Amino acid sequence: MSASTCPRYEVVVVGGGPAGLTTALYTTRLGHRTAVFEGEGGRHATVNHVHNVLGISPDVSGRELASHALEQVETYGGDIYLDIVENIDTVEGDYPFRLEAAHATVESKRVVLATGFRDHSPDVPGLREFTGRGLYYCLHCDAYALGDGSVYVLGHDDDAAHAAMTMLNFTDDVDLLLDGRDPQWDDDTDEQLRAHPIERVEPKVVETYTADADDDRFGGLTFTDGTTRDYLGGFAMYGMTYNTALAESLECDLTDDGAIDVDERRETSVKGVYAVGDVTHGQNQTAIAIGDGAYAGIAINKDIRRFPLSLETIDSLNAPGSDTSDSSFTAPGSSPQLRARMRRMQDRTTNPGLRGPPPNR
Structure with missing residues (x-):
């Protein structure tokens, strides 16, 4: 598939657990076109009862929580691909990452790896x-x-x-x-x-x-x-294996115990690639994963949002012969499609009786 025909996103999240979906929720609500790839339901989906998450009943399973979170992301304008990302390549241009899944190929400005880990199970029949x-x-x-x-x-x-x-x-x-x-x-x-x-x-x-x-x-x-x-x-208690194959293919640094190494912004050693949740620390806690996702979502927004313009950008706009009509400097700084979603959600907030899906993108 050529670059011109690939769907393009500002943010693509690989993994639909609590960390990845929280990142997607933040970036979508902050006005960035976002996609989530989740093909297998993830380790969190096998949890029968969600514990230690404030406001969530232990009657809720990991699969139910994930289903609700996926619906939230879609409601706010994110795209969900029920597909497994098999490869990530770096390419030239404004969308430097090309993600290839079993049934889709997309390009993105930023990638978030939320691929978790695998427990080593006991060898006991049944x-x-x-x-x-x-x-x-x-x-x-x-x-x-x-x-x-x-x-x-x-x-x-x-x-x-x-x-x-x-x-x-x-x-x-x-x-x-x-x-x-x-x-x-x-x-x-x-x-x-x-x-x-x-x-x-x-x-x-x-x-x-x-x-x-x-x-x-x-x-x-x-x-x-x-x-x-x-x-x-x-x-x-037989340990775990971090799911780092995609991170390693991008040459992201790993910690001594094999997790993806990230800074306080949850960015890896490769610019534009972030990682969140258990794949970065193995804490095995939904609440911590959600916090990681929020940190990353806010950091990515600060990194790629259009406004405020930097002083360097302002100087270039004021330079003789500069094109002040360039659409990249036109407010508002989010797409018309996402703003339509925002208006729809505003209507639903002010009028609780209003029902129906948000407008199409």
């Missing part, structure tokens, strides 16, 4: 089926749900040991499951762990079972020595 209802990955999100219960922590490194010790703040019944592997924590962690009332279980885990024959809730785990242990739930 356990992944209990993700979000017996198998968890984030103590900050789900320790509350396991208070006063019998809890397992699967893992054999420092992170697993510290997670097990941390869970003692919520319950006095914590098992650290080595799953047939040798511990990899250091001597200090080993000494610290032995001082805590945690049972270390060495045999390999071979299967899961439900609470009873008529109840599909998580019940517990079976081990190679034939023993079984009932649990309310627990955590797998």
Whole structure:
């Protein structure tokens, strides 16, 4: 597809999780033509209950939150591509990034990578089926749900040991499951762990079972020595892999642990490329991801908005022979299509009884 026939945007966001959609919401509402690419629903869409987000009921799932956020972005004028970006190239011109997805190619002035990370799941038959209802990955999100219960922590490194010790703040019944592997924590962690009332279980885990024959809730785990242990739930601590393939193809710098390195504006080492959310820090928190998206959206707006004109631009406009009719210096500084959306939303705000979709772009 030639550059002249590609849809062009000021901002393209790759990833439809809380961070990416918040960036898109900000840039769209700040008057920039914005698109979001989301092909698989993302890791956040697998969350059964959204926690730690002020004003959001825990009855809301990650998929429901994402669906509502996508609708918001569209309502304000953003474009949604249910597609996976496979490649990003740099090209000459005012739109220096060309993004190629399975079913679309677009060009953009700015790119935002919100590609997240992948948890390393435990190799226990049947356990992944209990993700979000017996198998968890984030103590900050789900320790509350396991208070006063019998809890397992699967893992054999420092992170697993510290997670097990941390869970003692919520319950006095914590098992650290080595799953047939040798511990990899250091001597200090080993000494610290032995001082805590945690049972270390060495045999390999071979299967899961439900609470009873008529109840599909998580019940517990079976081990190679034939023993079984009932649990309310627990955590797998096997690390993560950051989804940085697109960032690496653009030669963005990474941190020592493999995340995309960004500054306080959430811009990468490559000018015009931003990154937000878990792919930059792995904090695994919706609220932090939303904050990242807001930071990036505001920073991008300051970077590419038309007004206020810089002193250098004003000097060039005042220079003898300059073309003061150049449309790039005409107010308002956002497109007629987006301003039509703004007027429609203003009408809906002042007249709550008004219904119907915003005007077409």
